[in-house]
Amino acid sequence: MKLNPTAGLTLALMASMATAMAQNTPPATAPATRPVVRQRGGAPYTEPNAPETKYNYNETWKPFFYTKNGDEFRAADGQPGPKYWQNRVDYKIDARIDTVKNEISGSEVLTYANNSPQKLTFVWMWLDQNLFKADSRGVKQVPLVKDPTTGRVYPSSRNWGMGQIFDAGDKIKSVSIISTANGKTTTTPAKYIINDTRMQVFIPGGIPSGGKIQFKIDWSFISPDYGSDRMGIVNNPEGKVFQVAQWYPRMCVYDDLQGWNTLPYTGESEFYLEYGDFDINITAPAKNIVVCSGQLLNPKDVYTPTQLARWADAAKSDKTVFIVKPNEVFSPSSRPAGKSELTWHFVVRNARDASWSTAASFVIDAAKMDMPSGKKPLAISAYTVSSAARNARSTEYAKYSIEYNSKKWFEYPYPNATVAVGRAGGMEYPGIVFVGQGGWGVIDHEFGHNWFPMVVGSNERLYGWMDEGFNTFINTLSTANAMNGENMRGGRAFGPTAQAFTRPTLEPILSNPDNLKEANNGTLLYSKPSAGLVMLREQILGPERFDYAFKTYIERWAYKHPSPDDFFRTMEAASGESLQWFWRGWFVNNWQLDVGVRAVSYVDGDAAKGSIITIDNLEKMAMPVTLEIKTVSGKTERVNYTAEIWERNVSWSFIYPSTEAIESVTYDPDHKLPDANRTNDVWTAKK
Numbered sequence: 130m131k132l133n134p135t136a137g138l139t140l141a142l143m144a145s146m147a148t149a150m151a152q153n154t155p156p157a158t159a160p161a162t163r164p165v166v167r168q169r170g171g172a173p174y175t176e177p178n179a180p181e182t183k184y185n186y187n188e189t190w191k192p193f194f195y196t197k198n199g200d201e202f203r204a205a206d207g208q209p210g211p212k213y214w215q216n217r218v219d220y221k222i223d224a225r226i227d228t229v230k231n232e233i234s235g236s237e238v239l240t241y242a243n244n245s246p247q248k249l250t251f252v253w254m255w256l257d258q259n260l261f262k263a264d265s266r267g268v269k270q271v272p273l274v275k276d277p278t279t280g281r282v283y284p285s286s287r288n289w290g291m292g293q294i295f296d297a298g299d300k301i302k303s304v305s306i307i308s309t310a311n312g313k314t315t316t317t318p319a320k321y322i323i324n325d326t327r328m329q330v331f332i333p334g335g336i337p338s339g340g341k342i343q344f345k346i347d348w349s350f351i352s353p354d355y356g357s358d359r360m361g362i363v364n365n366p367e368g369k370v371f372q373v374a375q376w377y378p379r380m381c382v383y384d385d386l387q388g389w390n391t392l393p394y395t396g397e398s399e400f401y402l403e404y405g406d407f408d409i410n411i412t413a414p415a416k417n418i419v420v421c422s423g424q425l426l427n428p429k430d431v432y433t434p435t436q437l438a439r440w441a442d443a444a445k446s447d448k449t450v451f452i453v454k455p456n457e458v459f460s461p462s463s464r465p466a467g468k469s470e471l472t473w474h475f476v477v478r479n480a481r482d483a484s485w486s487t488a489a490s491f492v493i494d495a496a497k498m499d500m501p502s503g504k505k506p507l508a509i510s511a512y513t514v515s516s517a518a519r520n521a522r523s524t525e526y527a528k529y530s531i532e533y534n535s536k537k538w539f540e541y542p543y544p545n546a547t548v549a550v551g552r553a554g555g556m557e558y559p560g561i562v563f564v565g566q567g568g569w570g571v572i573d574h575e576f577g578h579n580w581f582p583m584v585v586g587s588n589e590r591l592y593g594w595m596d597e598g599f600n601t602f603i604n605t606l607s608t609a610n611a612m613n614g615e616n617m618r619g620g621r622a623f624g625p626t627a628q629a630f631t632r633p634t635l636e637p638i639l640s641n642p643d644n645l646k647e648a649n650n651g652t653l654l655y656s657k658p659s660a661g662l663v664m665l666r667e668q669i670l671g672p673e674r675f676d677y678a679f680k681t682y683i684e685r686w687a688y689k690h691p692s693p694d695d696f697f698r699t700m701e702a703a704s705g706e707s708l709q710w711f712w713r714g715w716f717v718n719n720w721q722l723d724v725g726v727r728a729v730s731y732v733d734g735d736a737a738k739g740s741i742i743t744i745d746n747l748e749k750m751a752m753p754v755t756l757e758i759k760t761v762s763g764k765t766e767r768v769n770y771t772a773e774i775w776e777r778n779v780s781w782s783f784i785y786p787s788t789e790a791i792e793s794v795t796y797d798p799d800h801k802l803p804d805a806n807r808t809n810d811v812w813t814a815k816k
């Protein structure tokens with residue numbers, strides 16, 4: 130296309146240039162009346178009575194959104210660069226649970242690979258259980274609330290141990306470094322310092338770039354009853370149900386963005402962990418059943434022959450098959466005979482965590498799942514006898530949720546997917562989720578986390594929205610589409626919640642979760658980023674382009690550590706669209722959207738010649754525009770504009786080819802946008 134040199138110039142400038150331009154003789158082949166000549170005529174059209182506006186298109190659309198260029202570690206188009214690296218840690222854990230004392234004790238050997246370009250003279254590890262000590266940083270941050278009816282003032286948060294007084298925290302019995310030289314293995318005690326939920330372990334001589342080291346740690350802890358809604362114990366008449374997580378000393382992530390990621394675990398923000406293989410032995414009372422991330426390697430040792438036959442049936446069945454039936458729970462014949470304790474051996478590969486649950490009261494059922502590759506992992510549920518009716522469909526929900534997301538985005542990678550019902554209301558781990566009440570919503574959500582952050586390993590401690598928000602978004606599609614729409618909620622229009630998404634008391638989405646009011650995290654980590662992706666998909670890019678770009682992001686960053694820029698850049702590169710104005714309004718700032726319909730007039734005063742419709746952008750965000758135009762005979766039609774009409778305008782006037790007078794013009798007729806002020810959305814002809 131030809132460049133139009135006068136576009137955007139003021140009339141005064143155009144006048145001063147007119148003489149010079151006239152001397153440019155057009156080529157002989159040029160048409161006599163080029164459109165560009167007609168565009169030059171006249172002054173810019175302005176509708177009178179322009180309202181006051183906060184909209185500044187230079188602020189919304191300014192360039193240089195990214196604060197640094199792509200490099201060989203992370204490329205400008207959002208993919209990992211040729212020098213991208215991340216460290217790896219493999220865990221071999223032997224653990225035992227004392228179900229009377231609520232104590233978990235263990236011995237772990239970690240193999241840590243330093244793939245960074247730097248030598249590491251110390252490493253940092255998580256001791257998450259220290260959150261539950263009475264003097265932890267997390268406990269000290271619990272705010273006071275006032276009961277509105279009784280007036281009682283007390284500390285309250287979802288993110289601690291509810292004030293339980295007990296012998297809390299990780300007890301580190303030993304930390305040693307294992308070294309092998311000349312075929313001889315030696316174990317040397319290592320120096321370490323514990324500070325709150327972190328432990329620094331010093332490595333004499335350091336781990337060179339490209340080197341590996343092995344550590345051995347012996348530790349124990351008493352489980353809290355309520356572990357920040359992510360683990361804990363239900364103690365009911367049927368006995369105790371343990372959900373065990375944040376349970377072993379685990380390696381912090383060392384990356385190219387922050388170096389050592391050691392922000393303490395204070396309860397609100399979640400985790401950031403390295404990938405590796407887990408080989409776990411769990412010794413528990415023989416009457417207990419243990420479920421864990423990964424595959425059980427010794428089913429013959431821990432299930433009866435009848436149960437093994439049922440596992441084999443479940444592996445071929447789309448319908449849920451009982452492994453332990455409700456009427457068999459507590460029956461001695463339902464457990465292998467002759468031993469007081471049994472050891473369960475699980476392996477999970479290429480995972481960033483592993484968690485488990487155990488109870489003597491577990492009913493177990495299972496069904497196969499069908500993966501696009503032909504693999505058939507198992508969906509499994511473990512729930513107490515008394516909750517059997519309520520959880521009867523857990524396995525079915527897990528199966529349909531995981532099958533949908535595997536087909537839509539990326540194949541589920543683990544050999545099974547277990548729902549363990551217990552104390553935590555809803556919490557995700559690789560291959561296993563902990564739920565309280567159960568039901569489609571929570572099971573679909575928690576297994577959705579197997580994509581974010583289990584497969585796409587983002588930093589939840591800093592960017593909770595890339596975990597909860599992305600997951601909440603994929604939940605909207607699985608809920609609408611899986612199980613023949615049985616779970617579909619009515620629409621996702623923004624009407625009633627529009628103002629809530631940008632209320633002035635909200636922090637920006639791009640805040641560290643520890644930097645948000647606890648009451649805001651449902652909006653800022655979950656619903657607002659999800660609504661942003663719904664808008665990006667439905668209003669800006671369209672489903673086909675969005676889905677390709679989002680899938681590209683998942684594939685590029687599977688088992689890696691993406692940053693927000695890697696996401697933003699991938700979405701832009703894979704859709705071919707600059708979206709910086711959108712990231713800036715919805716994610717980086719808490720900007721509002723308010724578009725109003727100001728006026729309708731007619732060309733030459735005659736509706737049959739066309740209507741001039743004027744809309745205004747009154748707040749700081751820009752979004753595409755949909756208007757529904759209704760004429761006096763009752764005919765309605767919609768017109769759409771991309772967001773670029775706001776790139777150099779605060780008001781936008783256009784001609785609608787009407788043939789009769791207009792009765793009304795409605796902005797965002799389906800309430801698909803978070804318009805904060807609905808009172809100016811409809812223009813109606815004066816009667």
Ligand SMILES: [Zn+2]
Pocket residue numbers: 574575578597600
């Ligand atoms: Zn979640």
